[in-house]
Amino acid sequence: MNVITAYLETMFSAYPHNPRMLEAKAELHAMMEDAYTGYLAAGLSENEAVGRVITEFGNLDELAPQLGISAEIAPGSSSAAPVLSATTVPPAYAGSDTARRPAPAPVTRDEAERYADVRRRTEPRLAFAVAMFVVSPAALVALVTLSSGGAIGLGQDPAVLIGLACLLVVVVTGVLMVVRRDQELAPFRRLAAGEFTRAPGVDRWADELAAEVAPRRATALQVAIGLWILAASPVLAMSLLAPPAVTNSWIGVAVAGTLVMVATGLVVFIPTNWAQSVAETLTKTDGDGHASDERRSIVGVIAAFYWPLVVAIFLAWSFVGSAWGISWVIWPIAAVLFGALASGLSAVERYRAAQ
Amino acid sequence: MISADAIRGYVDLMVLSLLRQRPSYAYELAQQIHAVTGTEYTIKQTTLYTAVKRLEGANLVTSYAGASASGKPRTYYQITANGLEHLEQKVAEWHDTKSVVDRFIEGVEA
Numbered sequence: 371m372n373v374i375t376a377y378l379e380t381m382f383s384a385y386p387h388n389p390r391m392l393e394a395k396a397e398l399h400a401m402m403e404d405a406y407t408g409y410l411a412a413g414l415s416e417n418e419a420v421g422r423v424i425t426e427f428g429n430l431d432e433l434a435p436q437l438g439i440s441a442e443i444a445p446g447s448s449s450a451a452p453v454l455s456a457t458t459v460p461p462a463y464a465g466s467d468t469a470r471r472p473a474p475a476p477v478t479r480d481e482a483e484r485y486a487d488v489r490r491r492t493e494p495r496l497a498f499a500v501a502m503f504v505v506s507p508a509a510l511v512a513l514v515t516l517s518s519g520g521a522i523g524l525g526q527d528p529a530v531l532i533g534l535a536c537l538l539v540v541v542v543t544g545v546l547m548v549v550r551r552d553q554e555l556a557p558f559r560r561l562a563a564g565e566f567t568r569a570p571g572v573d574r575w576a577d578e579l580a581a582e583v584a585p586r587r588a589t590a591l592q593v594a595i596g597l598w599i600l601a602a603s604p605v606l607a608m609s610l611l612a613p614p615a616v617t618n619s620w621i622g623v624a625v626a627g628t629l630v631m632v633a634t635g636l637v638v639f640i641p642t643n644w645a646q647s648v649a650e651t652l653t654k655t656d657g658d659g660h661a662s663d664e665r666r667s668i669v670g671v672i673a674a675f676y677w678p679l680v681v682a683i684f685l686a687w688s689f690v691g692s693a694w695g696i697s698w699v700i701w702p703i704a705a706v707l708f709g710a711l712a713s714g715l716s717a718v719e720r721y722r723a724a725q
Numbered sequence: 726m727i728s729a730d731a732i733r734g735y736v737d738l739m740v741l742s743l744l745r746q747r748p749s750y751a752y753e754l755a756q757q758i759h760a761v762t763g764t765e766y767t768i769k770q771t772t773l774y775t776a777v778k779r780l781e782g783a784n785l786v787t788s789y790a791g792a793s794a795s796g797k798p799r800t801y802y803q804i805t806a807n808g809l810e811h812l813e814q815k816v817a818e819w820h821d822t823k824s825v826v827d828r829f830i831e832g833v834e835a
Contacts, residue, residue: 405770480730
């Protein structure tokens with residue numbers, strides 16, 4: 371029974387304590403107590419009874435407009451009471467929750483669940499798209515160096531042409547994947563933009579979701595960072611071990627190998643980042659209890675921008691400076707830096723949470 | 726299993742039809758609803774409480790303080806004349822709704 375009382379206290383803690391709220395809490399408490407006793411009498415264990423009662427509790431958001439705590443509810447919110455038809459409704463009853471402080475509509479559990487589901491389904495698509503951006507120059511680099519070194523019977527111009535064609539096709543495919551994902555996420559734009567009021571039930575649910583997926587995400591991140599560090603090895607091995615003539619023709623293939631390893635790391639890591647990112651989207655707020663978009667899913671965002679940027683720097687330095695012998699150092703440096711950033715950010719997060 | 730969205734508009738009808746028989750309190754209403762719907766629909770406590778408060782706010786039901794057989798204090802709800810009238814309208818509306826939806830699903834099920 372204490373669990374139920376504590377649950378109810380937590381649920382109500384986000385709302386103002388006016389008399390109607392206290393009355394609602396007392397009556398819901400009585401209902402839950404009756405249900406708990408009923409389940410015990412029906413032969414359920416204490417734990418099962420508590421579980422059932424909490425499962426059947428529902429969502430305080432839908433109750434808020436009835437209790438005059440409309441500051442938490444914006445007009446047109448999906449959880450506002452839609453039931454009685456307008457003809458039978460006295461005006462005071464119909465319009466009770468308009469004309470106060472305009473706050474964004476609260477996020478409902480249903481909306482949060484649908485958002486999380488779409489994120490879970492579409493995150494692999496984002497991962498593949500970013501990976502495609504990273505590997506897009508692979509064919510161009512490999513073909514151009516192979517043909518200029520004379521390793522394949524292909525002229526320089528056709529090599530550039532084929533390489534560029536591959537690059538364009540891969541980039542366009544990646545862009546299409548990102549656009550399609552954006553379309554699927556379009557209904558949840560207000561969540562991503564932080565235009566909602568947090569709800570305690572949703573907070574708790576999102577944090578549990580993130581905690582559930584956290585071990586898998588940590589493992590994936592370790593594997594990915596390992597891959598990113600090792601990504602230097604093809605280029606490194608080629609420039610150190612092969613004779614200069616071979617290196618000149620085949621360095622491009624080694625670069626392609628490096629890009630594939632970086633891309634593989636992204637495909638491993640990004641799809642496991644969804645729950646963390648959803649929780650961050652749904653639980654970050656400013657002082658008013660409204661969501662803010664600070665510090666949103668930083669590690670995932672960085673992974674998506676950082677690695678294509680590193681690729682661009684690597685290729686630019688290597689080609690412009692003709693620095694294949696040394697430019698590989700960018701990979702271990704970038705990987706270690708990324709690992710440090712990721713753990714530093716989560717340490718800051720934990721520190722803030724502890725304050 | 727019926728989704729909460731699908732049935733939301735008819736929770737008021739359920740509550741009013743139960744209160745038409747006799748005054749009752751929230752947990753008993755939940756029990757009675759469960760007895761009728763079985764496993765096809767479980768009403769959440771907040772949904773039921775919200776419906777009762779909404780009906781009270783619209784003067785379709787009134788509440789009074791009572792006590793259970795064991796002496797536990799309970800808030801009882803009683804249907805009003807407006808409530809009976811509203812119930813009749815909701816029942817008519819349900820027949821219309823059902824008839825309209827039925828016309829669409831005709832021939833959908835093979």
